[in-house]
Amino acid sequence: MARKVGIYTRISRDDEGESLGVARQREDCERLADLRNWQAVKVYEDNDVSAFKRNVRREEFELMLTDLRAGLIDGIVAYDLDRLARKPQDLERLIEIYDDRPRLEFATVTNDVNLGTADGRTMARVMVAFANKSSHDTSRRLKRKHLELAQQGKASGGPAPYGWQKGDPEKVDQEAARHIKEAQKELLAGVRIGTIRTRWQEQGLGNPREGTKRMAHHRVTHILTNPRLVGYRTYHGEILYGEDGSPVMGDWETINTVEEWEAVCAVVAERQKSQPGRSLARTYLLSGIARCGLCKSKIRGQTNHKWQPGSKGARYKYQCSKVNGGCGKVARVGEPVDELIAQLALEEQRDRAASADVSPERRWPREQELNDLNTDIAQLIEAEKNKSISVSTLLQVLPEKERQRDELKLDRARFYKEQKQAEAKDDAVDLSLEEFFDLPIERQREIVLHSLSAVFIHPSGRGKRVFDPDLIEPVWRE
Ligand SMILES: [Zn+2]
Numbered sequence: 001m002a003r004k005v006g007i008y009t010r011i012s013r014d015d016e017g018e019s020l021g022v023a024r025q026r027e028d029c030e031r032l033a034d035l036r037n038w039q040a041v042k043v044y045e046d047n048d049v050s051a052f053k054r055n056v057r058r059e060e061f062e063l064m065l066t067d068l069r070a071g072l073i074d075g076i077v078a079y080d081l082d083r084l085a086r087k088p089q090d091l092e093r094l095i096e097i098y099d100d101r102p103r104l105e106f107a108t109v110t111n112d113v114n115l116g117t118a119d120g121r122t123m124a125r126v127m128v129a130f131a132n133k134s135s136h137d138t139s140r141r142l143k144r145k146h147l148e149l150a151q152q153g154k155a156s157g158g159p160a161p162y163g164w165q166k167g168d169p170e171k172v173d174q175e176a177a178r179h180i181k182e183a184q185k186e187l188l189a190g191v192r193i194g195t196i197r198t199r200w201q202e203q204g205l206g207n208p209r210e211g212t213k214r215m216a217h218h219r220v221t222h223i224l225t226n227p228r229l230v231g232y233r234t235y236h237g238e239i240l241y242g243e244d245g246s247p248v249m250g251d252w253e254t255i256n257t258v259e260e261w262e263a264v265c266a267v268v269a270e271r272q273k274s275q276p277g278r279s280l281a282r283t284y285l286l287s288g289i290a291r292c293g294l295c296k297s298k299i300r301g302q303t304n305h306k307w308q309p310g311s312k313g314a315r316y317k318y319q320c321s322k323v324n325g326g327c328g329k330v331a332r333v334g335e336p337v338d339e340l341i342a343q344l345a346l347e348e349q350r351d352r353a354a355s356a357d358v359s360p361e362r363r364w365p366r367e368q369e370l371n372d373l374n375t376d377i378a379q380l381i382e383a384e385k386n387k388s389i390s391v392s393t394l395l396q397v398l399p400e401k402e403r404q405r406d407e408l409k410l411d412r413a414r415f416y417k418e419q420k421q422a423e424a425k426d427d428a429v430d431l432s433l434e435e436f437f438d439l440p441i442e443r444q445r446e447i448v449l450h451s452l453s454a455v456f457i458h459p460s461g462r463g464k465r466v467f468d469p470d471l472i473e474p475v476w477r478e
Contacts, residue, residue, distance in 0.1 A: 286337065
């Protein structure tokens, strides 16, 4: 069920110059509510030009506070803080409600503050206290211009994003596009963003800031999931939808198909859900896959701190550890175990691929269903526009249709995600052992786990120095 929000608009003195009348404020707010999948159920419109004067009572603002408190609406969308509340008392009353009802929604078109967060509330207090208008006005004018340009599908200036040519942001930079697609493929195959980031930093990819090679984690995520990759226009990082509900397309060259891009986005969203803040870094191929042949507990890799390049002995070993509840009696030098297991897994996958049918790329079977639904929705909205149905009739049927549409879109993303993931995994078939060990460690582990569920390391006799593959027992998946 979509969250119900109220839209607040108000004329202020400086709006005339920008012709930012209530109608345009409302239009912008409604668009923003749409982007967030909120349902704008009511518009509160105050006409006082001077909201800052002490004695002016803003009737609609008061009504909105009452509705918000009563739970008739679940949040507010306004053009900016300046129009919503300029008197500290008004702001405090609003904040009080947000404090009491923590799940309330909040958004402004200019994205200047967010009363939905504690930081945002502090920020709002500061902004209202200083009423630093002149700087806000400048940035608001610029943002408004960006939005207009965005809606027309034009580039709004600024540097070309990674993937497009620096001198000509409408043309794809083939080299960068190749790196993006390669990283997306890795991501689909199970590689962490952090690993991709490290590699990009080493290779100077992703347009790092001048004078540094460091890149933020979220920047890499953004590059790989940027809606621009499929030609979608964004505004404040959100996809912009046109009158007919379809995304506004830019006029630049694209890098991904919608299917590819949705698959990547689905993987990122899923991971953020399943491992918030958790690092998946594992240093050794068989950590947690290997098990002790005696006590059956999981074995991790252990670095030999005395080891140096060129020195004799093991760089790392797999050690059953008492600390982790094991018997502590079994250990094996790491590298030969890894090599043996990698070789076995690759061979098994080659055999399996040779005997399997080649499955052709399939299209998502419910595309027509989604098209029909989109047509339905567009017709309903059109019908309300030319008054053949009422708003309330529209709102009786629309939410369910929208829910079905969103569900279908999710289903499509999942479908292509699984397909792309399967494709990415099949690539292991052609790998040499050397290429395998060049892959990021998560990818190596994925490939091993594709064939094996565990590896038992059996104890070797006393004083036995030579690596004996017979004491390594792979457990194959069914
Ligand atoms: Zn053990």
